[in-house]
Structure formats: C-alpha cells, structure tokens
Amino acid sequence: MKTMNFKNIAILLLIGVVSFSCTQKNETKQTSELQNSTVFAKGKKITNDNFTGTVWLENLIQADTLNQNSVGSVTFEAGARSKWHTHPAGQILLAIDGIGYYQEKGQPKKILRKGDAIKCPANIPHWHGASSDTKFIQVAITGREKGETVWLDAVADSVYQKKP
Numbered sequence: 001m002k003t004m005n006f007k008n009i010a011i012l013l014l015i016g017v018v019s020f021s022c023t024q025k026n027e028t029k030q031t032s033e034l035q036n037s038t039v040f041a042k043g044k045k046i047t048n049d050n051f052t053g054t055v056w057l058e059n060l061i062q063a064d065t066l067n068q069n070s071v072g073s074v075t076f077e078a079g080a081r082s083k084w085h086t087h088p089a090g091q092i093l094l095a096i097d098g099i100g101y102y103q104e105k106g107q108p109k110k111i112l113r114k115g116d117a118i119k120c121p122a123n124i125p126h127w128h129g130a131s132s133d134t135k136f137i138q139v140a141i142t143g144r145e146k147g148e149t150v151w152l153d154a155v156a157d158s159v160y161q162k163k164p
Helices: 002-036 157-161
Strands: 055-061 067-078 090-103 108-112 117-120 127-131 136-143
Touching: 067 090, 127 136
Parallel strands: none
Antiparallel strands: 055 067, 067 136, 090 108, 090 117, 090 127, 090 136
C-alpha cells in the first residue's frame, strides 16, 4: 500500500511539473509574440515617388474641421526614406520601433530610436527614414491648417550615407 501511495504521489508531482512547465512556455511565447508585434497595422504600401525604397502608411486620423492634424503610422523598410519636404504647419515625429534618421537642411543627420520625439518646424526642408540596415516605424502628426506637404528633391545617396 505504501508503494502505491508513493507511485501516485510521484505521478501527481510529475504531472504538476509538466503542467507548470507548459504554462511557463506558453506565457513566454505570448510575451515574445507581444513584444514582436507592432503598435499599429502596417497599412498600405506607398506607391508615389515621394520616397526611396519601400514605405508603408497606416492613416490613423484624417484632418478635419474640428482638428486639422493628420496622424499616420509610417513603416520604412531598411534603407527607405522620404524626399526632402516641408510642412507649412509643421510636424511631430514619434519613433516607435527600429532605428531611423531625421535631418533638416544645413544640419547634421540625427539618429532616431524607439521613444525619441522630433518637432519638425514649419517650412523647414527635412527628410526622415530608416537606417540602412534596420526598419524604422514612426508616428507622424502633421498640421494641415496651412496646407499640404510640399515635396522637394530626393535625398542623395551621399547625404543619406553620411555618418551622423
């Protein structure tokens, strides 16, 4: 009888250990999947010529008469970038993933990392995009009350590749 109780206890203990182990693996997998997911949907691939490389846009908020700011999540694949451009009412960029660049005309290029925020002054030519080897995701908050984005020239490879 004592042997039977010992075997039952051993089996129950083994079942408990296996169950706990499976639960821990599931929680670890769920945490890993959550950390690898993006905040917003990738959106639609941008097909105009205002960007070099592959860029995706998810429009989050359209400007309207109540609030004249548009908000979008922009995903730049590695090496992708915008053309030089200006915003008549300015823009704010929030880096939410990856490594990117931001540069105003006549200023050194800045590296952007998750958690960084940049204020793009009104009517100042600038560009932004991903680093050469890492994608970059940003949220762009753009004032529309003074007009739409003014697109300029493409960013030369020599400017893009210059070290910050």
